[in-house]
Amino acid sequence: MALNNAPEEVILASRNFTNQFEIPVLFFVVSLAALAMKLVTLWFSIFALLFVISRIAHAYVHIGSNHIRTRFRLYLAGCAFIVLQWITLLLTLI
Numbered sequence: 001m002a003l004n005n006a007p008e009e010v011i012l013a014s015r016n017f018t019n020q021f022e023i024p025v026l027f028f029v030v031s032l033a034a035l036a037m038k039l040v041t042l043w044f045s046i047f048a049l050l051f052v053i054s055r056i057a058h059a060y061v062h063i064g065s066n067h068i069r070t071r072f073r074l075y076l077a078g079c080a081f082i083v084l085q086w087i088t089l090l091l092t093l094i
Contacts, residue, residue: 051081
């Protein structure tokens with residue numbers, strides 16, 4: 001999609017929308033796996049909720065102030081919550 005002549009707000013919103021579909025694929029996979037195996041625990045659910053909150057906050061910062069350091073920290077937090085979900089799922093399997 002060519003956005004070269006689009007206003008800056010449209011370009012920023014487009015990039016944010018694309019970004020929202022990159023890391024969540026791992027979230028969808030781990031969530032569906034846990035649901036399919038009936039291994040959803042309280043901690044798994046907490047990490048899932050924190051992941052969703054971190055993505056909402058990331059989008060808010062990206063569209064708003066676009067403060068890179070804050071945005072990156074929120075991105076890392078989201079990644080950490082997904083890793084914790086995977087660890088929780090693996091430990092539940094054991």
